[in-house]
Amino acid sequence: MKNDRQEKRRSWIHFSLLSSMFLLTLIIGVFIFSTGDSKFQSFTSAKTKAEIAYVPDVLLSESPTKFKDIQIITETSDHTTMPYAVNYPKTNFQNINKEISQFIASSKENYVEAVRLYTNANSKVDVVGEFLMTADISLHNNNYYSVILKNNTKINKANYDTTYQTYLFNKNSGELISFSQLLNNKVENLEVFAKHVRNQISTNYSKYFDKDKMTQLTEPKWENFNRFGVSDSHLVIYYNYNEIADPLAGTPNVIIPISFLNPILAEPFKSTTVSKETIIPVKPPTGKRIALTFDDGPHEKVTPQILKLLEKYDAKATFFVVGNRIAKNTKLVQEIHNSGHEIGNHTWNHPNLTSISSKQVSSQLKSTNDAIFTAIGEYPTVFRPPYGAKNKQVTDLVALPVVMWTIDTLDWKYRDQSKLLPMVKKSIHNNAIVLMHDIHQPTADGLESVLAYLQNEGYECVTVSELLENK
Numbered sequence: 001m002k003n004d005r006q007e008k009r010r011s012w013i014h015f016s017l018l019s020s021m022f023l024l025t026l027i028i029g030v031f032i033f034s035t036g037d038s039k040f041q042s043f044t045s046a047k048t049k050a051e052i053a054y055v056p057d058v059l060l061s062e063s064p065t066k067f068k069d070i071q072i073i074t075e076t077s078d079h080t081t082m083p084y085a086v087n088y089p090k091t092n093f094q095n096i097n098k099e100i101s102q103f104i105a106s107s108k109e110n111y112v113e114a115v116r117l118y119t120n121a122n123s124k125v126d127v128v129g130e131f132l133m134t135a136d137i138s139l140h141n142n143n144y145y146s147v148i149l150k151n152n153t154k155i156n157k158a159n160y161d162t163t164y165q166t167y168l169f170n171k172n173s174g175e176l177i178s179f180s181q182l183l184n185n186k187v188e189n190l191e192v193f194a195k196h197v198r199n200q201i202s203t204n205y206s207k208y209f210d211k212d213k214m215t216q217l218t219e220p221k222w223e224n225f226n227r228f229g230v231s232d233s234h235l236v237i238y239y240n241y242n243e244i245a246d247p248l249a250g251t252p253n254v255i256i257p258i259s260f261l262n263p264i265l266a267e268p269f270k271s272t273t274v275s276k277e278t279i280i281p282v283k284p285p286t287g288k289r290i291a292l293t294f295d296d297g298p299h300e301k302v303t304p305q306i307l308k309l310l311e312k313y314d315a316k317a318t319f320f321v322v323g324n325r326i327a328k329n330t331k332l333v334q335e336i337h338n339s340g341h342e343i344g345n346h347t348w349n350h351p352n353l354t355s356i357s358s359k360q361v362s363s364q365l366k367s368t369n370d371a372i373f374t375a376i377g378e379y380p381t382v383f384r385p386p387y388g389a390k391n392k393q394v395t396d397l398v399a400l401p402v403v404m405w406t407i408d409t410l411d412w413k414y415r416d417q418s419k420l421l422p423m424v425k426k427s428i429h430n431n432a433i434v435l436m437h438d439i440h441q442p443t444a445d446g447l448e449s450v451l452a453y454l455q456n457e458g459y460e461c462v463t464v465s466e467l468l469e470n471k
Helices: 002-034 094-121 187-204 211-217 258-264 302-312 327-338 358-376 392-397 417-427 441-456 464-469
Strands: 053-055 058-064 071-077 084-090 129-140 144-155 158-170 228-230 234-238 253-257 289-295 317-321 342-345 432-437
Touching: 084 094, 094 129, 094 144, 094 158, 129 228, 144 228, 158 228, 187 211, 187 253, 187 258, 234 258, 253 258, 289 302, 289 441, 289 464, 302 317, 302 327, 302 441, 327 342, 327 358, 342 358, 342 464, 358 392, 417 432, 417 441, 432 441
Parallel strands: 084 129, 289 317, 289 432, 317 342
Antiparallel strands: 053 058, 058 071, 071 084, 129 144, 144 158, 228 234, 234 253
């Protein structure tokens, strides 16, 4: 009898333990699902192209854009009081996607908070929100994607808020480009730009803008212009709803032609279109122009020194590069190009073209053209034969302007920095084309004296193509 009671007691204890464990498991499961930790509530799981995924209240889809490396993700919810539609780009770069995801998360939080605040303030009214995020994508100079995300929040059909978020990034590397990079990191460029934006707002929104807000938000500070978009034709500065102007003005945007901004833009962002009017008036030409040319590079040590000196004196030059030196100096070739200098073809390995066959000449030209295109995305604009050696066979095969020189500094012969300036002075004339080589250290050492002399004499240093075009 005693054993029966003990057996029943043990069975009851086992049942109680099992019941408790089941109840605890059920509670944990409900908690995980309700907090969104369940794998069944993930809104960001990978989807194949055009695949549609259904999650409670949420529909996800993916669609192509005109850019093959960007897709648009659409996320919609038909929630009864807080429906939304979010359209955003998915790129090939994790850092860009992360930035966008963080913005989407904060935008949703702001939307929920806006509806909550409105509901608390209007407890006797049924409140229904609307949230729409749209994405606009442009390609600038075939190298940079500009993404504009626009958020519009409505409550009970009335506009509540409109905000912007923008991104500019290199389509090949994923590097985010700041506004300071756009203006070549120069404060003087920022000051000119800020003044122009202030004038535009004062003119276009004179009835609506808040003078104090506008003055504060157009001060020459980099952070004041972080919301910007760039296309091949225009740069746009975006302001949020009620940020600098009365709500009746909507969201004021300042739209400026890229060509108008050319004088203050960094080289990779300049327009190829020439504008008669620019943000900084172009100084009338003195009529004295000269083209500095550098052959046989690029050289990993000498060429960077020459580029720094050219930048110091605001001088442009033409670099006739040798094809077999490009692959190991790709970044240097890109720096030459991005600094506004011209790149010319100087053959693959510097042979005397008059002593080789037509087929070999063509190979020398094509290989170098292709190497230049691979490095900068553009083909060379001019050609110079090694040693200046050319004949009809050579010129008939070259589709580019064949550029010689009018002043030979003989830097290749003397290798003496003290002789560089005297050789230039000896033969200086308007529209001169000067031959130098960016593979000799003495050339870099003697270049500053030449640049200073030309500047003092009123010469403008231009590329060969610019010289020939206006000669």
